[in-house]
Amino acid sequence: MTDTAETKTPFHLRGNYAPVMEEVTAFDLGVQGTIPPELSGRYLRNGANPKSGWSPHWFAGDGMIHGIELRDSNAQWYRNRWVQTRSLNEPKARMIGDDGSVDRTIGVSNTHIVGHAGKILALVESSFPCELSPELETIGVHDYDGKLNSAMTAHPKRCPITGELHFFGYGFFEPYLTYNRVSASGELVQSEPIDVTGPTMIHDFSITENHVIFMDLPVVFDFDKAMTGDMPYRWDDDYPSRVGVLPRSTGAKTFGNAHVTWFDVDPCYVFHPMNSFEDTDGRVVMDTARYLELWREDANFTNHAALHRWTMDMTSGKVAESALDDRSIEFPRIAESLVGLENRFGYAVASFEDENSLVKYDLQSGASVAHDFGREQIPGEAVFVPREGATNEDDGWLMTYVFDKPTNSSSFVVLNAADITGAPVASVQLPQRVPFGFHGSWIAD
């Protein structure tokens, strides 16, 4: 590729962002080190992989899952599969009709993949979920028996206490935000429209033991940008930055829009919270990877996010803000067993110039340590998997795909979360390059 051609090719179609064009299946992959024998299941990760080879934006490509199955210390298989969406198979299908109707069975399902109530769901925030088999075959759109009337965020939250799945949908048209709750057995049991200031982009949210937390932030829908095929959102200096706390409904007690307490915060944008919880004084604490601005007309996407804390006092209505770190991070994750509960440890991808690492935060001590992959290896989001019977929060492993620049190849890497700076516990060379993607899950057997 010439310099000129490279310059003209957008970043999301170059290097390890470029899509792969083959669906590969490989069995009994070689393992360096030892895969912990307790690990029995599949690590699945979603990402944008435009089948045509082109997409207008990184976030717009067709969803592709890269999966690896582990059993008895073996890497049983690797597979990559496009999610067989209507967007993929019916190129003329349009989500928004000429009459303004919205068809949420259409979408690229490219952002996350989660397990809940026995189903594996590929997610994109514009649309309904798409159910997949454990071998990554597409089963089809899942709309909760026709009850789902909004899109579903790619970042639902499973409450570790109740097993419920909490999520929301947002859109260009009113209601701009809808909160949904699914029972542990997979039945949609609550849908509440929530008032936000306008058609804001809401990528993620949080829960605590007793609350649901929404972000109403100044990246808003832009009709003119939508017409050009670009990401239809831009920063708006006139739009407020607010965080809303809604009590969770239990039993006969149902809470909705009228019960949301809003807190004004400094202008910012957040794709991903790390976690939220209630502290011993009943305050609602939310840790996020916070951008000071995003998609301003005169700026671009290179702004960095850093770990930031909002502490919301439900009695006084006041919020305290504090920076927890100044490092550039994204893709924060914690142990799934502590979603909504107080976590001591959090993990994130850190990048600075050519240094690439996975950082582990100790939020109790304020310290952090990192596994430095150096200049030539680039890790993606790391998923924490606990050791069975573990009593320490960080007793388990971190899993991710790592891209190796010199060989233009990828591996699956397992780190010891309790000793993240140490050499990987195991790594598996993959039969093809895994493009940089978004989010993944460990789906245990």
Ligand SMILES: [Fe+2]
């Ligand atoms: Fe995300």
